[in-house]
Amino acid sequence: MSIRVEHLSKNFGSFEAVKDVSFEVRTGELVALLGPSGGGKSTILRIIAGLENEDAGTVRFDGEPVGHLHARARKVGFVFQHYALFRHMTVTENVAFGLRAQGVARSEAGARAAELLRLVGLDGLGKRVPSQLSGGQRQRVALARALAPRPRLLLLDEPFAAIDAKVRQELRVWLRRLHDEMHVTSIFVTHDQEEAFALADRVLVINNGKLEQAGTPLEIMDEPATEFVAGFVGEVNVIDGIASEGSAVFGGLRVPTGSFADGAPVRVVIRSYDLKFWRDDSGIATVSRMQSLGDRVKVEARFNGSGSLFAQFPRRSSLLAGMEPGCRIAVEVTKSRAYPLVVSG
Ligand code: ADP
Ligand code: MG
Numbered sequence: 001m002s003i004r005v006e007h008l009s010k011n012f013g014s015f016e017a018v019k020d021v022s023f024e025v026r027t028g029e030l031v032a033l034l035g036p037s038g039g040g041k042s043t044i045l046r047i048i049a050g051l052e053n054e055d056a057g058t059v060r061f062d063g064e065p066v067g068h069l070h071a072r073a074r075k076v077g078f079v080f081q082h083y084a085l086f087r088h089m090t091v092t093e094n095v096a097f098g099l100r101a102q103g104v105a106r107s108e109a110g111a112r113a114a115e116l117l118r119l120v121g122l123d124g125l126g127k128r129v130p131s132q133l134s135g136g137q138r139q140r141v142a143l144a145r146a147l148a149p150r151p152r153l154l155l156l157d158e159p160f161a162a163i164d165a166k167v168r169q170e171l172r173v174w175l176r177r178l179h180d181e182m183h184v185t186s187i188f189v190t191h192d193q194e195e196a197f198a199l200a201d202r203v204l205v206i207n208n209g210k211l212e213q214a215g216t217p218l219e220i221m222d223e224p225a226t227e228f229v230a231g232f233v234g235e236v237n238v239i240d241g242i243a244s245e246g247s248a249v250f251g252g253l254r255v256p257t258g259s260f261a262d263g264a265p266v267r268v269v270i271r272s273y274d275l276k277f278w279r280d281d282s283g284i285a286t287v288s289r290m291q292s293l294g295d296r297v298k299v300e301a302r303f304n305g306s307g308s309l310f311a312q313f314p315r316r317s318s319l320l321a322g323m324e325p326g327c328r329i330a331v332e333v334t335k336s337r338a339y340p341l342v343v344s345g
Pocket of ligand 2: 038041042043157189
């Protein structure tokens with residue numbers, strides 16, 4: 001089933017939580033809503049589910065407006081960060097719950113629950129109660145429960161946020177594989193860009209109630225549409241300056257500013273992996289710090305009178321040859337983007 005959200009707005013009192021948001025999710029697609037906390041992601045999800053009413057705009061399932069449909073009639077599966085499983089019920093009873101509520105016979109619901117537990121890799125744990133499961137296993141039960149009634153749409157609101165990093169990464173890979181098998185149209189909310197990029201076919205960046213950009217993970221990384229997106233995804237250097245003949249100067253480094261007119265205040269954003277440093281005794285900057293990040297090395301360099309920039313290289317990069325704190329380096333910008341700088345005050 002495809003989803004279309006058109007000009008969606010929602011206020012809480014005088015606070016605009018969602019502002020004129022439009023997007024589409026294609027049938028079978030897994031889309032991530034990515035953005036900082038408080039941006040309106042959950043509100044958008046809850047409106048799609050029918051758990052919250054929109055103030056303006058339309059949500060369509062397969063082209064049909066669903067504003068008049070109650071949550072239950074929308075046939076949507078929902079998984080929350082803290083999806084309270086019923087503690088006194090076994091795993092099987094939890095998964096079968098939605099089916100039983102729909103009047104499906106106990107034996108049929110049980111068989112479907114067993115099928116789903118196999119699918120989420122919890123075969124044989126049906127007789128346990130939730131307290132006998134790990135956090136990751138519980139969320140997989142929650143997912144099995146959401147999928148049991150064969151929803152037309154699966155909504156996941158930060159389902160792995162409360163789980164520790166290593167298990168979270170495993171769940172991510174696992175969920176993507178599951179999605180590739182089932183192809184249920186899915187919307188996944190997260191504030192974790194790595195999670196969004198690893199999981200989703202497309203990412204919608206939401207900030208401050210607004211959709212900043214919709215695109216594939218690569219588009220979001222390489223062609224950030226707004227300054228917010230540029231600064232939110234990836235580790236970035238931010239340089240404020242004045243455009244002059246297509247560039248701004250930062251401590252002897254010229255950074256391209258594109259089409260800005262001479263004299264325009266600009267903010268240039270450079271991702272840490274879009275900077276190249278290499279040892280050069282007549283270079284324009286000085287290495288101030290080198291930090292190991294496991295398989296990568298982060299190098300911070302001081303630019304005369306202007307502050308510091310940092311770059312990241314794979315541990316075995318030839319650019320790191322002879323580099324050490326205190327040495328001079330040459331610098332190249334492989335990619336940057338310039339945005340108008342709003343000078344306040
Ligand atoms: P996110 O999921 O991106 O963190 P939310 O959609 O939960 O953001 O919230 C967006 C904003 O709306 C927040 O500032 C939040 O406090 C506010 N908000 C959400 N739900 C309500 C509500 N029921 N009443 C009042 N304010 C709310
Ligand atoms: Mg939320």
